[in-house]
Amino acid sequence: MTPRVLFVCTGNICRSPMAEYLLRHRLRDHSDAVSVSSAGVAALVDHTVHPLTAEVLAERGIATDGFAARYLTPxxxxxxxxxxxxxxEHRDAATTKAPVRWKRIAVAREFDEAIAVRTADLAATRFPGDRNRPELDIADPMGRPREEFDRVAAELDPLIERLADWLIGLRGQ
Known part of the structure; x- marks a missing residue:
């Protein structure tokens, strides 16, 4: 079975599609390794990615053609x-929409920390540290200058690299 990863942000035009496309790009040689998608808790339904998200991804050789924002559903x-x-906020909104799935919902940074201490699994139940630390959040670049979109990509790059490696390793087990 192919694992399915869903990234969540607010409008589904900046952070979560950036994470989605970065992970797809990282897994391009393992296209069957994982299914990757994204959605937003207050999605701008059917919008393309934000123009600055598209620019940042294009500079990495990643096209976002055909993307359409989706509203997060149970x-x-x-x-x-x-x-x-x-x-x-996104973790909590997702947990509210599907409370029985709480073990599979995390902030990207807290899951990354679980990978680092080797406690991550597809039904993660333990996360290191305080789950309500503000530093877990990746700030929204919406309405901000291009540098903020670059910052988001810089924050996501190492998280996505470790996640991709973990997912590829998962397939090898």
Whole structure:
């Protein structure tokens, strides 16, 4: 079975699609390794990615053609094996929509920390540290200058690299 990863942010045009496309790009040689998608808790439904998100990704050789923002639904959460929010707010909104899936919902940074201490699994139940630390959040670049979009990409790059390596290793088990 192919694991399904769902990234979540607010409008589904900046952070979560950036994470989605970065992970897809990182897994391009393992296209069957994982299914990757994204959605937003207050999505700008059917919008393309933000122009600055598209620019940042294009500079990495990643095209976002055909992207359409989606509103996060309980069905999406029930189908996902791993849900990674860009902030605590997104984790909490996802958990509210699908409370029985709480073990599979985390902030991207807290799941990254679980990978680092080797406690991550597709039904993660333990996360290191305080789950309500503000530093877990990746700040929204919406309405901000290009540098903020670059910052988001710089924050996501190492998280996505470790997540991709973990997912590839998972397939090898």
């Amino acid at each position: 069905a999406m959460l029930n189908e996902a094996d791993l849900v990674l929010g860009m902030s605590r």
